[in-house]
Amino acid sequence: MLQWKDEYSIGVEIIDEQHKHLFEIGNRIYDLLENYLYVDKYDKIVEIIHELSDYTKYHFKSEEDYMIQIRYPKYLSQKVEHDDFIGKIEEIDLKDLDKDQDKHIRDILTFVFNWVLEHILKKDKLIKA
Numbered sequence: 001m002l003q004w005k006d007e008y009s010i011g012v013e014i015i016d017e018q019h020k021h022l023f024e025i026g027n028r029i030y031d032l033l034e035n036y037l038y039v040d041k042y043d044k045i046v047e048i049i050h051e052l053s054d055y056t057k058y059h060f061k062s063e064e065d066y067m068i069q070i071r072y073p074k075y076l077s078q079k080v081e082h083d084d085f086i087g088k089i090e091e092i093d094l095k096d097l098d099k100d101q102d103k104h105i106r107d108i109l110t111f112v113f114n115w116v117l118e119h120i121l122k123k124d125k126l127i128k129a
């Protein structure tokens with residue numbers, strides 16, 4: 001489970017709020033994995049991944065606009081990473097999901113949690129003035 005900490009804040013309110021929302025989406029994958037009431041989780045995981053993809057694009061656009069506005073020197077390398085991550089979300093292969101839903105959802109969860117934390121802590125923190 002992802003828990004927001006004050007130290008994750010980069011001090012730009014709009015971006016901090018968006019990062020918190022990314023945590024929420026990540027935690028929804030966690031809740032889905034832990035939920036034993038659903039026999040079939042396929043539709044739910046597809047829905048969450050679509051939402052993650054849409055929201056991430058929106059978030060990256062905000063971040064890129066902000067970096068341009070402050071003339072952030074590492075803007076281009078951030079942009080490359082952003083595009084790369086969007087590619088990775090879109091490449092998530094769900095065709096084998098039904099073989100072992102929980103294993104696949106756990107793999108997706110690990111990928112998303114690692115990325116969210118890495119993105120915020122290692123990259124976005126550098127934007128902080």
Ligand SMILES: [Fe+2]
Nearest residue numbers: 063119120124
């Ligand atoms: Fe970010």
